Amino acid sequence: xxxxxxxxxxxxxxxxxxxxxxxxxxxxxxxxxxxxxxxxxxxxxxxxxxxxxxxxxxxxxxxxxxxxxxxxxxxxxxxxxxxxxxxxxxxxxxxxxxxxxxxxxxxxxxxxxxxxxxxxxxxxxxxxxxxxxxxxxxxxxxxxxxxxxxxxxxxxxxxxxxxxxxxxxxxxxxxxxxxxxxxxxxxxxxxxxxxxxxxxxxxxxxxxxxxxxxxxxxxxxxxxxxxxxxxxxxxxxxxxxxxxxxxxxxxxxxxxxxxxxxxxxxxxxxxxxxxxxxxxx
Amino acid sequence: xxxxxxxxxxxxxxxxxxxxxxxxxxxxxxxxxxxxxxxxxxxxxxxxxxxxxxxxxxxxxxxxxxxxxxxxxxxxxxxxxxxxxxxxxxxxxxxxxxxxxxxxxxxxxxxxxxxxxxxxxxxxxxxxxxxxxxxxxxxxxxxxxxxxxxxxxxxxxxxxxxxxxxxxxxxxxxxxxxxxxxxxxxxxxxxxxxxxxxxxxxxxxxxxxxxxxxxxxxxxxxxxxxxxxxxxxxxxxxxxxxxxxxxxxxxxxxxxxxxxxxxxxxxxxxxxxxxxxxxxx
Numbered sequence: 001x002x003x004x005x006x007x008x009x010x011x012x013x014x015x016x017x018x019x020x021x022x023x024x025x026x027x028x029x030x031x032x033x034x035x036x037x038x039x040x041x042x043x044x045x046x047x048x049x050x051x052x053x054x055x056x057x058x059x060x061x062x063x064x065x066x067x068x069x070x071x072x073x074x075x076x077x078x079x080x081x082x083x084x085x086x087x088x089x090x091x092x093x094x095x096x097x098x099x100x101x102x103x104x105x106x107x108x109x110x111x112x113x114x115x116x117x118x119x120x121x122x123x124x125x126x127x128x129x130x131x132x133x134x135x136x137x138x139x140x141x142x143x144x145x146x147x148x149x150x151x152x153x154x155x156x157x158x159x160x161x162x163x164x165x166x167x168x169x170x171x172x173x174x175x176x177x178x179x180x181x182x183x184x185x186x187x188x189x190x191x192x193x194x195x196x197x198x199x200x201x202x203x204x205x206x207x208x209x210x211x212x213x214x215x216x217x218x219x220x221x222x223x224x225x226x227x228x229x230x231x232x233x234x235x236x237x238x239x240x241x242x243x244x245x246x247x248x249x250x251x252x253x254x255x256x257x258x259x260x261x262x263x264x265x266x267x268x269x270x271x272x273x274x275x276x277x278x279x280x281x
Numbered sequence: 282x283x284x285x286x287x288x289x290x291x292x293x294x295x296x297x298x299x300x301x302x303x304x305x306x307x308x309x310x311x312x313x314x315x316x317x318x319x320x321x322x323x324x325x326x327x328x329x330x331x332x333x334x335x336x337x338x339x340x341x342x343x344x345x346x347x348x349x350x351x352x353x354x355x356x357x358x359x360x361x362x363x364x365x366x367x368x369x370x371x372x373x374x375x376x377x378x379x380x381x382x383x384x385x386x387x388x389x390x391x392x393x394x395x396x397x398x399x400x401x402x403x404x405x406x407x408x409x410x411x412x413x414x415x416x417x418x419x420x421x422x423x424x425x426x427x428x429x430x431x432x433x434x435x436x437x438x439x440x441x442x443x444x445x446x447x448x449x450x451x452x453x454x455x456x457x458x459x460x461x462x463x464x465x466x467x468x469x470x471x472x473x474x475x476x477x478x479x480x481x482x483x484x485x486x487x488x489x490x491x492x493x494x495x496x497x498x499x500x501x502x503x504x505x506x507x508x509x510x511x512x513x514x515x516x517x518x519x520x521x522x523x524x525x526x527x528x529x530x531x532x533x534x535x536x537x538x539x540x541x542x543x544x545x546x547x548x549x550x551x552x553x554x555x556x557x558x559x560x561x562x
Contacts, residue, residue, distance in 0.1 A: 012498070014309070014322070015313075015321075016309060016313040016470075017319075020302075021302055026298065028298035029299075038296040039320075042322070043477065050320070076487070109414075116533060121481065127481070136549075180430075198390050198424070200355035200402065201402075206357070219293060234299065243287065
């Protein structure tokens with residue numbers, strides 16, 4: 001059984017090119033490794049209508065998981081929980097458990113800075129204001145809790161945008177959940193590097209290798225083409241055991257390597273050393 | 282008048298976390314600098330139905346530009362042009378001009394490698410097979426041409442996924458087009474770095490500064506919060522001249538700096554040196 005995920009990244013900083021979306025890559029890699037298939041990543045501005053619309057669209061596609069990143073903080077432009085509430089037509093309510101989490105962090109700060117205020121302010125309470133029937137998730141590093149909403153067939157989890165916080169919550173709470181579900185699947189991958197063959201000459205050789213190795217996905221990534229073609233060929237598969245996956249990868253790599261050498265390409269190590277010359281294979 | 286853009290990135294490598302989506306960031310930054318507002322980035326697998334659906338969805342939102350990256354090459358999984366044709370209900374046809382571009386590159390390769398084949402193969406012809414009534418765009422670096430489709434109110438441009446090729450085509454062909462349209466707008470930005478103040482304490486100060494500087498967008502980016510809060514505050518605006526933008530940024534930064542210091546925060550240089558101490562401002 002396949003397990004699908006969509007990732008929704010919220011934040012103007014991602015759309016003005018200020019910040020590289022490393023969160024989406026990090027989550028994709030972790031989820032893929034656990035045998036989960038990430039089907040779509042959507043990057044949205046700090047805007048309730050647009051984020052709510054994108055969440056509704058994602059829900060219609062019925063992925064098993066939707067992870068959002070960003071927009072959980074105390075400032076006016078942190079609107080992800082409001083967007084989720086709007087998408088689900090739920091009220092936003094102050095959650096008692098979330099409030100306890102936020103208060104704990106704030107009291108430590110007030111004590112450190114000698115602040116006389118021990119009442120939570122509006123922006124602080126905002127971080128504990130989450131959609132009705134949602135559950136806060138502990139943030140071991142920052143203040144804003146993550147939030148989990150269980151819907152029919154879809155688990156929606158809102159993670160913060162600060163990478164260290166997002167990663168810590170993922171590892172503490174989300175990863176164990178994904179592992180439990182996808183325990184029977186493992187993702188394996190390997191790359192082959194090829195010089196001196198044009199991608200269009202390589203294309204039918206890949207077709208042939210994929211035909212003979214139907215479980216292996218083979219994709220070419222040209223690194224530079226002018227004058228000296230250099231191509232990474234990426235082999236991947238999702239199988240039930242790592243050992244089985246590795247064997248299948250190995251078979252496909254061996255076959256395609258031979259085809260490439262027959263067509264005057266050279267297999268090189270990543271570091272550009274020759275692994276096989278045309279004479280030895 | 283605002284000018285909107287959506288970016289659609291196609292490629293399994295982006296969804297398994299193998300490749301960081303630097304293309305989308307590069308394009309966002311370039312477009313933003315030209316006064317264009319990027320509204321959404323969507324990352325999709327090498328799948329015709331999913332990509333065609335996402336293109337149709339983007340078209341309903343009526344951005345002025347849709348840029349796609351990836352999926353223009355010769356291999357079986359390069360499916361972006363097929364996806365565009367499907368989304369637009371157009372036929373795919375071999376384009377004479379595109380074929381000339383591909384042949385020119387291939388003949389240079391055949392000569393270099395001493396290949397006796399001078400007829401184009403299926404995978405090579407594929408790169409010149411584009412939606413009906415679309416125009417190929419010269420690729421100064423690689424083989425696959427980019428493709429432009431003019432629709433009612435929307436210009437759709439399909440760029441290759443290899444960063445060097447994508448960037449070269451953008452600079453040669455897309456940037457001049459964007460410049461012509463958005464000549465009256467310029468994006469300005471600046472950052473302030475703050476230590477020792479919690480984001481939730483900062484939030485109402487940002488509200489106040491934004492209220493008094495309605496053209497400036499102010500967003501806080503907490504870098505680490507536990508024990509020692511360190512926050513980047515990013516100021517940005519789209520104005521008609523750079524000079525005017527800079528002045529408006531400066532006014533907002535001065536006001537917010539004073540508010541932060543009054544609340545026991547410290548303004549620091551990016552390199553963590555103190556710029557103003559609490560005593561001097």
